Amino acid sequence: MxxxxxxxxxxxxxxxxxxxxxxxxxxxxxxxxxxxxxxxxxxxxxxxxxxxxxxxxxxxxxxxxxxxxxxxxxxxxxxxxxxxxxxxxxxxxxxxxxxxxxxxxxxxxxxxKPKPLVEDFNWKGNIDLAMDYKRADTDTDDYDVDFKTKARHGRWRHNAEGEYNREVQDDEVTTDNWSAEYALDRFLDEHWFWQGRLAYKRDQVEDLVRQRSVGTGPGYQFWDDELGAFSVAALVNRSDYEFADGREENFYALGAKWDYNRYLIGKSVELFSNGEVGKPLSGVADYALDAEAGLRYKVTDWASLNIKAEKEMVSGAESDLDETRYSVGFGVGW
Incomplete structure (x- = not known):
């Protein structure tokens, strides 16, 4: 029995x-x-x-x-x-x-779910990859790699992002640049925070070959939850421009940053936009804009398809910059 x-x-x-x-x-x-x-x-x-x-x-x-x-x-x-x-x-x-x-x-x-070492540690981000190969009267190879990540613990939030763009037309490099940025937020209460950030961009093709920026200022988090987030920040920046002919321009500028994303249709679709617009306090340029907007469609919990538009502009400087890029690609997120 x-x-x-x-x-x-x-x-x-x-x-x-x-x-x-x-x-x-x-x-x-x-x-x-x-x-x-x-x-x-x-x-x-x-x-x-x-x-x-x-x-x-x-x-x-x-x-x-x-x-x-x-x-x-x-x-x-x-x-x-x-x-x-x-x-x-x-x-x-x-x-x-x-x-x-x-x-x-x-x-x-x-x-x-508590983490093993830091109980309220929250980390999220994504990496997007886009490639375009065209063989016609003009042969074009285009690559775009983008990453963005955030980590939050208590009153501190770490923000990091980077991008690499390269385009070749008939064996001639027409676009070749990369950029990186790190920002640290210290929350004063549920919504207000203070941000310090470092940014760098290197361009191998344009006249404006290097851009460096250090800034600090207050920010406001409108919301940050499972359905998306939206924050803005006002910064005072110290910027350094270096041109291909060896000239340098150093100046202070006022900047406004935004970071927005929103999930729709059961979190299967994400709308996003982020960027910064700045106004130099001296007369070296009228304004500068670096922004992107797009859409991601989640194929699985971690994989997505994306389409986005990027705009970079420096207006009023001795060597103006005006670039617009559109890309469709594949990404992973966590």
Whole structure:
């Protein structure tokens, strides 16, 4: 009898469903899946029947999870819960050993999977690649590699981006440049931050061969959640221009930066735009613009197709610059 009992127990265990998180809604519906993140009033539940489902936090009655999750009741401090247990509507129980804690859902700012070393570390980014080969009266090879990433921990946010462009027409290089930028944000409260940034661009073809910029100034984060983000910053920059004939121009400028992205259609489509416009305080140029805008379509959770337009302009200088590029390519994101 004992072997038969053990066999029945093993079969029952094998046929039991895998543990899943459960969300109860105020209208009586119950959804199962895996809680990925809660931020900006939106709860993302990963399911095998509908992909990622985005729920309005105000519609959630209670929830439970067998995951270890970091629950934050303000912007900067969190409590690691070994599990979440169902409670009366409007509340949830944080299971922490012998002393479970019941909290109001309305008091929770974020829920995320804790990281091994830095609990509230959040890192995201993407790399886009575009290539174009044309064989006709004019043979053209065009390459464009773009990366952008952000990492957030507490009051600090790190921003890094870079780009490489190269175009060859009939064995003549018509575009060859690369750029890199790093910015560090220190948040003063939920929305306001102070930014310091470094930027560099090298061009092998244009008269303006080097651009260096160091800037600092205040910024404002309108929103930053699972459905997108939008921030602006006003900077005072020290810029250095170096031209192909050896001339140099050094000046201070006022700049305005923006960074926008928005997910649509269940996060399968992303609209994005970022850039900077600057006005020199001296008469070396009228203004400078460096911006891009585009769209990404997610093919999988990590792969996407993208189309974008880029504009770089320096107007009013001795050697004006005016470039517009359009590209279609493939990217990966995290």
């Amino acid at each position: 004992l072997p038969q009992a053990l066999l029945c127990l093993a079969l029952a265990g094998a046929s039991a469903p895998l543990l899943a998180d459960t969300v109860w809604l105020k209208n009586g519906d119950r959804l199962t899946g895996k809680i990925k993140v809660f931020d900006g009033g939106k709860l993302v539940l990963a399911t095998d029947y509908g992909g990622n489902i985005i729920l309005d936090w105000k519609k959630v009655a209670t929830l439970e999870s067998d995951q270890q999750l970091l629950v934050k009741q303000d912007e900067y401090h969190g409590e690691r819960a070994k599990a979440l247990h169902k409670a009366e509507p409007g509340k949830v129980i944080l299971a922490n050993g012998e002393t479970p804690k019941t909290v109001e859902l309305a008091s929770i700012e974020q829920i995320m």
